[in-house]
Amino acid sequence: MFIETETTPNPASLKFLPGRQVMPSGTREFATPEAAEASPLAQAIFDTGEVVNVFFGADFVSVTAAPGVSWSELKPMVVSILLDHFVSEAPLFAGGDASGISVPAEDEALLVEENPENADIVAQINELLETRVRPAVAGDGGDIAYRGFKDGVVYLTLQGACSGCPSSTATLKNGIEGLLKHYVPEVVEVRAA
Structure with a gap:
């Protein structure tokens, strides 16, 4: 081996x-x-x-x-x-x-209480995270966990090699935030949770 x-x-x-x-x-x-x-x-x-x-x-x-x-x-x-x-x-x-x-279970907990009216938006966010973001983050030795959506803000946690990485802020702000804002107009910001 x-x-x-x-x-x-x-x-x-x-x-x-x-x-x-x-x-x-x-x-x-x-x-x-x-x-x-x-x-x-x-x-x-x-x-x-x-x-x-x-x-x-x-x-x-x-x-x-x-x-x-x-x-x-x-x-x-x-x-x-x-x-x-x-x-x-x-x-x-x-x-x-x-x-x-x-x-x-504590790792799955939402950071914010979500409004049920946002279910479609949350579904879009999770679909993008699953299909576009997670594979890229896994390629860098980590993962991303969804923690909630409230008032236009998406809360995410970077895990594995990505947590504490010097480029994690750039990944969240320049990469993930830009992607989510492009496809989901209701998203105004991405924050680390």
């Missing part, structure tokens, strides 16, 4: 591609060692003591190094952990059941 790596726009993050499916559906982010306890793989990566974020995508794992950590030392450790995990076919989540695959 060979694990490829790709750089991401976030210099603190690397995208690891094991050449096989990681998540059967959805994504999952682990932003703390406590959250990583749900996954033996995420926990093993956090146990290096040099990681601040682990993100599982469909066919990749993004890892964000702690400030001051050198990838030249961390990368071989992460590759070794990933190889051990995938070669042994260990379960991705504790207990080996599929219940750990879904995004935790």
Whole structure:
């Protein structure tokens, strides 16, 4: 087995591609060692003591190094952990059941209370996010979570390699906001949530 790596726009993050499916559906982010306890793989990566974020995508794992950590030392450790995990076919989540695959409920919560009259607008926004934005963001080792729409403002959260990325503000403002405003005239702004 060979694990490829790709750089991401976030210099603190690397995208690891094991050449096989990681998540059967959805994504999952682990932003703390406590959250990583749900996954033996995420926990093993956090146990290096040099990681601040682990993100599982469909066919990749993004890892964000702690400030001051050198990838030249961390990368071989992460590759070794990933190889051990995938070669042994260990379960991705504790207990080996599929219940750990879904995004935790607190991560799905809307930031704002939405007006039911905006259902068509919200559907358009989510369609654009799913078809145009998510694939591009996944290519950079992350994901985007919809958090709500109110008074013309779309609230989004960047995850994985995209959270904390130096270009995340530009991605939201210049990329996503421009796209949404073009296709959904009711959108006046995009904000990080």
